[in-house]
Amino acid sequence: MSKYQNEEEVILNYNSNKYITPDGYTSDIAIFTITNVEEEINNYKKKKALKIMLIQRAELDAEGEPNIEGGKWALPGGFVQPNETAYEAAKRELSEETGVSGVHLKHFGVYDKPGRDRRGWIISNAHYAIVPEFHLEKRIAADDAAEVELFTIDEAFNLDLAFDHRAIITEAINNIKRDMLQTNVAKEFLSSVFTVSELQQVLLAVYYHKSIESDNFFKKIKNLPFIERVSNKDIKTQRNSKRPATLYRFIEEEDNEIASKYF
């Protein structure tokens, strides 16, 4: 009556062809950095700006055939291997693309709308990563420069973007904005010790708000439970001004994700 005696045998005889399966499972990464700029917008001196790294798809693929969405700008990414998660694939691809590991990487969405990729049923896991500018500049210099570039957000949205990457980038920015205000990811854009105005400029680069720009920000910083001034009161820096500035650091917490609601 029953063909198989137990679960083991059933698994050995399991045939996934009973179901229609996807044609591809991929990970894409919106790689962000913050660069120094000189800009004055109605009395406020903007010193840092958020940028995204995009790659230009080749016109021809490895076999010399016309490439899908060739010539358009796209998020770096690639196919997930069966022995890894989408998150691990993103980590691997980030390392391949920029040579860095150990930086902030976060999954924020799945893009699986039928027809999003003309090659078939291809599912993309979207991640955003925060990489110090230094690493990206090395990467871009190493390349022949034409096909990897850093863009401001405005510039990126004026490009001809591949697939549904416009929507993915929009969501990536929404996520990074929210995380900047509700968690302590801001630290990923800063060196291990930083001045109040450096933190202020990083926040303003991603999310402009009067309360962040105001002088009051200096007082607020002293009351935040996850930021402390470096112990020795004489440790200061003059890298941003003639008057030496106090240095602060983020206190490591178990619960990084819910630092929340502070800025």
Added chain:
Amino acid sequence: MSKYQNEEEVILNYNSNKYITPDGYTSDIAIFTITNVEEEINNYKKKKALKIMLIQRAELDAEGEPNIEGGKWALPGGFVQPNETAYEAAKRELSEETGVSGVHLKHFGVYDKPGRDRRGWIISNAHYAIVPEFHLEKRIAADDAAEVELFTIDEAFNLDLAFDHRAIITEAINNIKRDMLQTNVAKEFLSSVFTVSELQQVLLAVYYHKSIESDNFFKKIKNLPFIERVSNKDIKTQRNSKRPATLYRFIEEEDNEIASKYF
């Protein structure tokens, strides 16, 4: 030299077998409801509790063979079809499982760790849904009762759960907690008009906090920009007490997702 002249031809000849592809793409749903209870925990009278609907996997499958993870309790779900997104599949499955549509449904994670399903490389999209108790009771009564049940969260974690559903349920609860405090999903657990104490009990069922339990909650409610008392001052209800209580409703907003930070 080049086999194909243009992108069209390349797509027509695209062969997904160049890459290893997943063996299955599924959607699972943590279906939550809030039921009335009578319980007293150190001076605070708990009147509502969060519950989750789980199904017990059959011992034998449709062909009479031993079923994978048979006998264990699991989240309802199923395979995504190639003409729909994971979200649409979840909507369809929710409707098949409970007969309801138009309720709150949200994607919150992807589970794709190799080995999570012994049948192969199977990716699950996790969603949570909020369904009024009434519908679930109908569903459970219609079934032969043994294989669909409502559990409190504590009860659920004491069951033998299939696959990685323990981890999925844990994350579902984290997400619903956060959303209850930062958005106005609370309304999904309430009827269209409600009393202050009903809202209070719904919030307490998901996230206990002194400030919610306190009398001050009554004053707070009047200042929330997304809640209003129903227009006619005489419209009251006695369903919870002898003294008639004022009825309130949620004001519909475009930006439901960022009602944020109010409770």
Added chain:
DNA sequence: CTAATAGTGTCTATAAGACACTATATA
């Protein structure tokens, strides 16, 4: 001295929390 960045002091309005109090119904 000036210019530039780094901070502080002070005032006001509002919100959060503790907790005692009053109100309206039924039985």
Added chain:
DNA sequence: TATATAGTGTCTTATAGACACTATTAG
């Protein structure tokens, strides 16, 4: 009358924001 839920008043303390002010350096 007692009891249960509904709701208010008052006080204290903490915080947010506006905005004017002082501090420290280089040149």
